[in-house]
Amino acid sequence: MTVEIKTTAVEPIRQNFGTVARRFGADKAVSRYQEASFDLQAQDNFHYRPVWDPEREIYDRRRTAVQMADWEVFKDPRQFYYASYCIQRARMQEAAEKSFDFVEKNQLIGLMAEPVRQRAEALLPLRHAEWAANQHNCFVTAYGFGSSITQGAMYAATDRLAIAQYLSRIGLLLDGSSGRALDAAKRQWLEDTAWQPLRRLCEDLLVRKDWFELLVAQDLVIDGLLHPLAFGRPAGTLAEPGAATLAMLTEFIEDWFPENRKWVDACVAAAAGESAANRALIACWVKDWSARAVAAIAPLVPLLQGEAGAALWDQAQAAWQARIAKLGLAPA
Amino acid sequence: MNAPKIQSTVFMALQVNEDTRPIIEALTRDNPEAVVNRYPGMVKVDAPLRLVLKRATVEELIGSDWDLQSFNLNLISLSGNVDETDDELVLQWNR
Numbered sequence: 001m002t003v004e005i006k007t008t009a010v011e012p013i014r015q016n017f018g019t020v021a022r023r024f025g026a027d028k029a030v031s032r033y034q035e036a037s038f039d040l041q042a043q044d045n046f047h048y049r050p051v052w053d054p055e056r057e058i059y060d061r062r063r064t065a066v067q068m069a070d071w072e073v074f075k076d077p078r079q080f081y082y083a084s085y086c087i088q089r090a091r092m093q094e095a096a097e098k099s100f101d102f103v104e105k106n107q108l109i110g111l112m113a114e115p116v117r118q119r120a121e122a123l124l125p126l127r128h129a130e131w132a133a134n135q136h137n138c139f140v141t142a143y144g145f146g147s148s149i150t151q152g153a154m155y156a157a158t159d160r161l162a163i164a165q166y167l168s169r170i171g172l173l174l175d176g177s178s179g180r181a182l183d184a185a186k187r188q189w190l191e192d193t194a195w196q197p198l199r200r201l202c203e204d205l206l207v208r209k210d211w212f213e214l215l216v217a218q219d220l221v222i223d224g225l226l227h228p229l230a231f232g233r234p235a236g237t238l239a240e241p242g243a244a245t246l247a248m249l250t251e252f253i254e255d256w257f258p259e260n261r262k263w264v265d266a267c268v269a270a271a272a273g274e275s276a277a278n279r280a281l282i283a284c285w286v287k288d289w290s291a292r293a294v295a296a297i298a299p300l301v302p303l304l305q306g307e308a309g310a311a312l313w314d315q316a317q318a319a320w321q322a323r324i325a326k327l328g329l330a331p332a
Numbered sequence: 333m334n335a336p337k338i339q340s341t342v343f344m345a346l347q348v349n350e351d352t353r354p355i356i357e358a359l360t361r362d363n364p365e366a367v368v369n370r371y372p373g374m375v376k377v378d379a380p381l382r383l384v385l386k387r388a389t390v391e392e393l394i395g396s397d398w399d400l401q402s403f404n405l406n407l408i409s410l411s412g413n414v415d416e417t418d419d420e421l422v423l424q425w426n427r
Contacts (some may be wrong), residue, residue, distance in 0.1 A: 006373050009372050079395040088396070262395075 023072070036081035038072050040147035063143045064212035066271050066278050067320055071146030074270050077262045085155050089162075092252055099248040100169060109173050112242030115306055120174060120246050122303045124185030126230060127167040129222075132202035134160035136218040143211045152263050156219060159260065163253050170249050194303055197296035198226075210273065216282055217289040220266040224323060225293050227257045228316040229301065233309030260322075269327055283329045290320075342383045342412030342423040345376040352406045358389035374408055383423040384411065 015021075015029045019039040025028050046057045056062055061071065080088070112120070137157035144150040168182060175181035189195050201222070208214055231254050237243055243330060247254075272279040294317070301309040324330050344359070346352040352375065359366055361376050368381040370403045377383065400421060412423035 007372050010368070029353070031353060077395045259396075 012178060031079065033076075033079040033081045033084065037076070037148045037151055041071065041145060041150075051155040051261065059145060061145050063145065064210045065281055066212040066274075068146075068271065068274050068278075072148050073274075074146060074149040074152070074267050075267050076152050078259060080152065080155055080263075081272060082283050083144050089159070092255060093162075096166065096252040099251060100173070103173060103245055103248060108242065112245060113240050116240050116242040116246055117174070119304065119306060120170060120249075121181060121185070123167055123230060123250070123302075124171045124174075125189040125192075126226075127164040127171075127182075127185070128166035128189045129198060129202055129226070130160050130167065132206060133223070134158075134164065136205055136214045140211045140215050149267055152267065153215065156260060156263070159256055163256065166249070166252055170246075173249070194299040197299060201292055201296045212282075213285050215264075216268060216285045217293075220261070220268055221286060222293050223257070223264075223287040224261070224320045225290070225316060226297055227253075228319060229309070229313055230304050231257065232305075232312050232316065234312050236304060237308060265327060266324070268329070271327060279328065283331065286324060286329045290324075338417050340381050340425055341378055342381070342410075342411045342425065343376055343378045344385070344423065345374055345381060345408040346403070347406045347408060348375055349406060351402075354393040355385065355403055355406070357393055359383065359385055360391055362386050379423075381424060385421045387419050408423055 015027045020030055020035055021027045023038055024034060029086070042059055044106075046059065048058075049056065050058050061067075078084075078088075097253065110170045134157050137153045137160060140153035141157060144153060171181040171185060189199055205214060205217055210215070231246065231250050233243075238247060268282060272282050298313070301313045303309075305312050321330065344354060348370075356368060356375050360368060362384050363377075363379050363382075364416065365378050366383060369376045385400070385403065387398060390400075391398045395398065400416070400418060403421070410423060413426045415422040415424070
């Protein structure tokens with residue numbers, strides 16, 4: 001007797017949800033990212049208007065001056081939905097934890113040359129700026145319209161909290177977990193003349209109400225100028241004792257920035273590509289906020305990067321200008 | 333006397349899951365002659381003579397970096413001589 005093993009395939013009647021089929025055409029299998037990211041925003045038939053904003057619906061397209069015919073066109077080039085985002089960040093976090101453990105176990109902080117230590121300490125007040133960035137991205141998530149863009153903003157918000165926490169942990173490594181370095185950093189953030197323009201910029205943004213403007217001002221302008229300066233490394237500086245240690249501790253942040261930039265650029269490009277009015281509006285925001293950001297960051301250059309700072313700051317600004325030109329948002 | 337016709341088909345059989353979806357799409361994109369056979373829990377991609385899996389295509393589809401060797405995690409079987417670099421994996425019969 002022979003036994004023949006057979007398989008029977010059962011074809012599902014439908015491959016996908018109606019919303020997915022309508023957006024991506026045909027009833028075909030799509031990626032989890034597409035399934036989990038688009039057309040999940042409640043669009044109409046709202047009940048009462050919110051007491052905190054009785055002029056508008058609870059979810060409303062009019063909370064930004066940017067206008068889109070379709071608010072679900074914002075694609076994330078990284079294709080992050082909850083699972084893929086968590087998996088990716090878990091990998092990065094695992095590597096970062098290893099680095100922190102290694103530095104602590106081998107007491108590498110004690111081997112840091114004084115200029116490197118100063119550079120590390122100068123990064124600490126940035127944790128307050130990162131927390132502001134977290135708040136701004138939370139605002140975008142809360143008041144934004146369209147599930148694909150607000151999803152990305154929530155991930156960015158969480159990332160910023162992570163960055164603030166990693167900066168805090170660098171501080172705790174530097175001061176032997178006494179918290180003194182963090183207290184000193186907070187005093188600098190609140191009182192030092194050099195930090196006040198940046199603090200003021202962050203705080204001014206906390207009261208802006210247009211969520212897309214916040215996205216442009218924080219994620220495109222401030223990050224685009226500040227991150228390459230603060231976490232960039234002038235050529236040759238890695239040879240200093242302890243510089244590699246600091247590089248290990250900030251690697252999460254350095255890896256995060258170019259990845260997040262892809263998402264920011266995609267969002268801004270999609271909105272600017274929608275209409276000439278959007279483009280003009282966003283270009284105007286870029287112009288205004290970049291003028292303020294450049295003025296706010298300039299006094300921090302020697303603090304963050306010492307003597308090599310000026311050259312790095314020039315590079316950062318040039319790279320940022322090129323990025324803005326590529327997005328078609330450079331001032332005419 | 334005619335030599336018997338040699339079967340030159342190569343194939344790659346993969347599990348069906350979220351990880352292999354972009355791999356299968358990359359295979360169909362880079363190998364127009366490939367035939368995708370779907371079974372419960374498995375997808376078998378047959379191709380006459382040659383089948384190539386390119387890292388760049390998968391990376392474009394998933395929007396992030398991808399290690400070519402990670403396709404082994406979901407690989408059920410393959411046939412053909414393997415020629416693998418960091419950038420692409422080629423299946424064909426070396427004769």
